[in-house]
Amino acid sequence: MASESLTTTGYIKHHLQNLAFGQHPDGHWGFAHSAGEAREMGFWAIHVDTMFWSILLGALFLWLFRKAAQRATSGTPNGLLNFVEWVVEFIDDNVRGSFSGRNPLVAPLALTLFVWVLLQNTMDLVPVDWIPHTTQLLGEHVLGLDPHHVYMKVVPTTDPNATFGMSIGVFLLTLYYSLKMKGPVGFASELTMQPFQANNVILKILFIPVNFFLEFIGLVSKPVSLSLRLFGNLFAGEMIFILIALLYSGGIFWAVLGGVLQWGWAVFHILIVLLQAFIFMVLTVVYLDMAHHEH
Amino acid sequence: METALLYVAGAVLLGLAGVGVGVGVGVLGARFLEGIARQPELLPMLRTQFFIVMGLVDAIPIIGVAISLYILFAVVGG
Numbered sequence: 617m618a619s620e621s622l623t624t625t626g627y628i629k630h631h632l633q634n635l636a637f638g639q640h641p642d643g644h645w646g647f648a649h650s651a652g653e654a655r656e657m658g659f660w661a662i663h664v665d666t667m668f669w670s671i672l673l674g675a676l677f678l679w680l681f682r683k684a685a686q687r688a689t690s691g692t693p694n695g696l697l698n699f700v701e702w703v704v705e706f707i708d709d710n711v712r713g714s715f716s717g718r719n720p721l722v723a724p725l726a727l728t729l730f731v732w733v734l735l736q737n738t739m740d741l742v743p744v745d746w747i748p749h750t751t752q753l754l755g756e757h758v759l760g761l762d763p764h765h766v767y768m769k770v771v772p773t774t775d776p777n778a779t780f781g782m783s784i785g786v787f788l789l790t791l792y793y794s795l796k797m798k799g800p801v802g803f804a805s806e807l808t809m810q811p812f813q814a815n816n817v818i819l820k821i822l823f824i825p826v827n828f829f830l831e832f833i834g835l836v837s838k839p840v841s842l843s844l845r846l847f848g849n850l851f852a853g854e855m856i857f858i859l860i861a862l863l864y865s866g867g868i869f870w871a872v873l874g875g876v877l878q879w880g881w882a883v884f885h886i887l888i889v890l891l892q893a894f895i896f897m898v899l900t901v902v903y904l905d906m907a908h909h910e911h
Numbered sequence: 912m913e914t915a916l917l918y919v920a921g922a923v924l925l926g927l928a929g930v931g932v933g934v935g936v937g938v939l940g941a942r943f944l945e946g947i948a949r950q951p952e953l954l955p956m957l958r959t960q961f962f963i964v965m966g967l968v969d970a971i972p973i974i975g976v977a978i979s980l981y982i983l984f985a986v987v988g989g
Contacts, residue, residue, distance in 0.1 A: 628985045841970070848974030855980045895966040 624862055631744065631858050634663040634775055635767040649765040663775055670772035673735040677728070703731065707897070715901050717908030719793070725904075726897050729782065734893035736778070737850055739771045741882050741889065744857045773850045773892075776843065783843035786900050790838070793907040807831045842899055849892045853885050914987055921982035928975035935968040 629651065636654040638661030639645050647664075648654035654661060684700035693701065707730060711723045748768040755766035772778040794803045811830065812823040860881060863874030943961045947954055 625985055628981075632981075632985070844974060845966075845970035848970060848977055852973045852977035852980070855977050859980065859984060891962055891966045895963060898963055 627862065628858055630764070630767065631748065631854075632769070633767045634769050635665040636661045637664045638662060647765075649762075663769075663777055665768050665770070666772045666775040666778050669739060669770055670732075670736060670778055673739070673772070674732055677731045677735060681731070703727070710898060711901055714898065715905045715908075717797075717905065719904070719908065721789075722901060722904055725789075726901050729786075729900055730893055730897040733773065733782070733846065733896050734890065736772045737889040737893055740774070740850055740853055740857070740885060742770060743878065744854070744861050771850060771854055773846055774854045776847045779843035779847040780839070782896075783839040783846075786842065786903065787839035790903050790907045793904060797908050807835070838903055842896065842903075846892050846896055849888055853881075853888060856881055857885075917982055917987045921979040921987070924975050924979035924982070928972035928979065931975075932969060932972035935972075936965060939964055939968060 633651050633654070636648040636657060637646070638648065638654075638657030640653065641656050648657060648661065680696070681700055684696050687697060689697075704727060707727045708723060711726050715722050747770045751768040752763040752766045755761040756763040769775065794806075798806065808824045808828045808831070809820070810827060812827055814820050814823060857878065860874050860877045863870040863877070866874075939961065943957060946957050
């Protein structure tokens with residue numbers, strides 16, 4: 617893809633830049649035309665491509681599973697029904713295996729997270745240039761924009777904003793159920809009375825800051841590691857796809873090798889795509905299970 | 912000079928990530944095989960747990976790999 621006007625670095629950076637919408641420093645609202653402009657927009661800029669693809673895929677999941685649920689029969693199920701039933705049973709087995717409390721929210725949440733993250737990750741298997749280049753052509757010929765300013769990042773989970781959004785949602789649920797199941801006192805004592813315990817009152821009070829420090833790190837590291845794990849895996853996968861795509865600029869031999877490598881990495885990446893969606897789901901269930909248990 | 916340092920930084924990051932994940936997944940895989948050899952009937956359960964833990968072990972090194980590739984190809988070139 618790299619032509620004379622497009623350097624290797626420019627190609628990589630263009631692929632790693634989100635389409636940001638926000639307030640420019642001079643006050644008007646609009647799309648960022650470069651990484652620097654996106655940075656100047658600060659906190660209130662929104663990544664339109666991430667939002668678009670994640671909401672689209674979420675809607676696809678809801679539509680598909682609703683359609684299957686409406687058509688559910690006691691007779692012989694067809695292809696879609698079989699697939700949906702298989703996914704639901706798979707989630708059901710896993711939630712039963714690792715969640716021991718009683719909460720009707722957890723299994724649907726696990727199903728939603730698994731399928732949604734899986735669909736978002738699967739966007740990584742679409743060849744890296746198809747959708748961004750189509751968008752560039754559309755932007756250039758339909759909207760009359762400079763193609764270098766049209767950004768499109770199609771994998772929502774390679775944007776830390778999307779993964780942090782999901783993991784902070786899970787974190788808030790964990791806090792809510794901790795407070796609900798253990799009560800404020802129970803939750804506070806869980807944070808301050810372990811792992812160091814003592815029978816002496818003075819020692820107990822002395823241990824409170826130490827325990828709180830350790831437990832607080834443990835508490836906050838959960839959403840951070842949950843989201844960074846998903847982001848890191850998908851970002852690395854995307855990065856390697858982009859680097860392999862650079863081979864297409866080097867003549868026929870490298871292009872053929874690049875095609876073979878793209879295919880090979882895509883096959884290997886299917887494992888990561890599935891595994892990371894599964895791990896995100898399992899860890900969510902485990903964290904919620906911990907929130908339901910008193911020590 | 913600065914470019915050279917960036918190359919070294921990327922290479923060290925990539926190498927250490929490889930060493931870390933090699934040792935981690937190696938130990939994990941060895942224990943996994945030991946477990947199967949001892950009790951072959953536990954294979955389905957062990958395989959699931961193996962993949963979960965492998966995903967956990969994999970996470971930090973793969974972030975390191977991503978950042979090192981970014982340094983080597985995007986930061987140095989620009």
